[in-house]
Amino acid sequence: MQQLVTSDFKLGIIAGGQLGKMLALAASNWDVKTYVLDNDPQCPASSCTTGYVKGSLNSYDDVYNFGKSVDMITFEIESVNVDALIRLKQEGVKIYPDPEALRIIQDKGLQKQFFATHDIPTSDFNLYESKESILAAIEKGTIAFPFVQKLRTGGYDGRGVVVVKSANDLTKLLEGPSVIEDLVDIEREVSVIAARNLSGQVNCFPLVEMEFNETANLVELLICPSTVSDAIAQKAEEIAIKLIDAFGLCGLLAVEMFIDKQGNVWVNEVAPRPHNSGHHTIESMVTSQYEQLLRAIFNFPLGSTRQKLPAVMINLLGEPGHEGPVKYEGLPESLAIDGVKVHLYGKTKTMPYRKMGHVTIIAPTIEQAKENAEKVKQLLKVKSWKSQ
Known part of the structure; x- marks a missing residue:
């Protein structure tokens, strides 16, 4: 597979949101040409891919025709026409992760049944x-x-x-x-992202702890390293490895889990793609989740998941009461804080609680990272020129 990366090779990414953008940026480091399928010509990935193709992710014809124009397909969202992917696979197009696994993961009922069949702890x-x-x-x-x-x-x-x-x-x-x-009596919510290449090598990123915005039900704060015990972290990692092997996935599998008040670990759901809980890996890990995905689908050796520095990640969400052309307040002040790394996704329109970017804060200690993250939360706001 090491000859796969050539000047003629075309990697197709289905959906051009922020995950597709960050994957395309990682691919550019290896001179991999990326092409994105998305219905929005101004999608975040459109500014940094080799080519953009307008089309619906749920259209059989759009997905099929896109697949015939590239050498390999991956995706950044589960909502994709699986029938088109399966036909493309039958015709020899390389698709990672496998569309048969995607079909199961798309349906939360089939997901839960899969967990039960494979003795994965779930509610x-x-x-x-x-x-x-x-x-x-x-x-x-x-x-x-x-x-x-x-x-x-x-x-x-x-x-x-x-x-x-x-x-x-x-x-x-x-x-x-x-x-x-x-309803699980939740003590905390955690996530482990596992990677698996075609040779069956598996590697996990360190467990992260998540805090949610209760109004938007979105991750508001991510902490790594987490405060859970080594025994619980090891159990969560073992579950993630068991799941990615059971699915036979080549690529990434983000496994969202609950820890209850008795210390039990329960799988909530999974995502076969880069994940919000892995954004911090760009700055805080030796290998980012995006590079790891490329390593997996090209069947290269998986990279080190050693953490370089403690990190906190916060999502930048559109402010309540603001909808329309976007403006960012407090950006220079936030960038003046040591260890602050800002990622703006390039979405031209904001709306309440829409994901508009994220900020990773790295520091010598997790306490310092959390303190600086709180400063950024107070400073950096996503608003609109035309507030409601």
Whole structure:
């Protein structure tokens, strides 16, 4: 595979959001030509790829035709037409991760069944076809409060998930085929990103700890190294390795997990791509998650995941009450703080809680990184020239 990177080689990236942008930037270090498929000509990746192709990720024809124009395909989002990918694979196009695994991961019901089949610790669950069937099960006593409803497909960045603590929350129920699972008594939320190449070599990035914005249900603060015990971190890593091997994935698998108040580790869900919980790896690790993905799909030796410095990552979210052309406040002041690394995704329009960028703060100690991160949170705001 080492001859794969040549002047004629074309790597296709399906979806051109911020993950696609950062992957394209990493690929440029190896002179890999990247082409992106996205419906938005101004998508973040469009400014740094070799070529842009306009098309819908869910269109069979658009995905298929794009795949025929490149030598290899990877993706930065799960919502892709899998039927087109499977046909492309049958016709010899290299696609990583494998579309058969993607089909399972796209459906949270199939994900949970996969966990159960492979003895992966996850909360108890049942599948329901509609809101009406959920209400009927509650009436019969089959479902007890509190519980979590997740739409089987279409959920993303916290959307498609509802926590139902009592009958007063039933008005929040979503319509559509759903997973109903027990609400875990969460002590903290963590993530491990595993990488696996075609030769079967597996390497994991150190476990990260996440704090969420309760309003947006998005990661607001990420900490690495985490404060969990070595024993729990090792257990989480073992689960991530078991999962990526069970899927037979070539590429990355981000495994989001809960640690309950008894110290048990539960898998929440997985993503077969670069992940928000791995942004800090660009500055804080010897190998970034984006370089690691390239190493995996080209079947190169996986890179070191040794941490160079403690890191905190914060997401830059659009401010409430602001929608329209974007402006950033407090950027020079934030950059004046030692160890602050700002990534702006290039989205031209902001809206409340939209991901507009992230900031990684590195420091000699995690305490100093957290202190500086708090300063950045107070200084750096994503607003609009035209506030509501």
